[in-house]
Amino acid sequence: MSSLALNADNFNDITVSTKTGNERFYNQLVSAYSNDLHRYAYWLSGDKHTAEDLVQETLLRAWKSLNRLQDRKAAKGWLMTILRRENARRFERKQLQQSDIPLEELSAAETTYDTSTEAFVLRRAMDELPDEYREPLVKQIIGGYSQKEIASQLGITSAGVGTRLFRARQKLRDMLAA
Incomplete structure (x- = not known):
């Protein structure tokens, strides 16, 4: 990692309007914050592989919406918010419809720990x-x-x-x- 990648103040030096500028800026974000994203994802999920998936999805969403980042100094918070929301989406996708639960498991599901x-x-x-x-x-x-x-x-x-x-x-x- 270069010192440029670790200094969030230098993000302002890159013009994001060009494709090359977008790529450079994105690469610097990844270099600067990927370790923090991995730690946070692992803390949220408790599983290394799930954390890696969360970070991948976060970085993909960040790339797709890079032009929406208004304040480059807030890039870390922006990425953490994307990660937190991606983690929430993970649970939304996994929620079962009540009809998906077999009848014999309904009584067990009702007595599970809250x-x-x-x-x-x-x-x-x-x-x-x-x-x-x-x-x-x-x-x-x-x-x-x-x-x-x-x-x-x-x-x-x-x-x-x-x-x-x-x-x-x-x-x-x-x-x-x-």
Whole structure:
């Protein structure tokens, strides 16, 4: 990876109106953010192969709509949003019609474990975290930002972010265990 590919500020130097400019800009996006996309996709899916598929679909959608990206400095957030939506589409495609479920499985399907309660409890626990712990945790988990990126956004050291992330997770564990 070149230093040009890793510096989002240099994205503005490329004219996207030409096909060559589009390709160069797209290649720089892929070089700069593919690792972050893979990490986030793996976090969302929990499976390496599914994560790879999600990233492929994300990059395909990004290529098709590259001309819609208005602020090049927001490219990472734009890609993460595409990835998150692609992950949601994965579940939309997999939803079964009730008629697709055999009758003998209907009673078992009705007694399956409901994860919406867990999500509700987790959200409440996250809301109870002090801002100094919640903010870096959300940026890392939902935003897919690295410790260094979070540090620069919050104006603290990378070690400080690591400490806050550790404490946030510990506080969540304690709250959820109670």
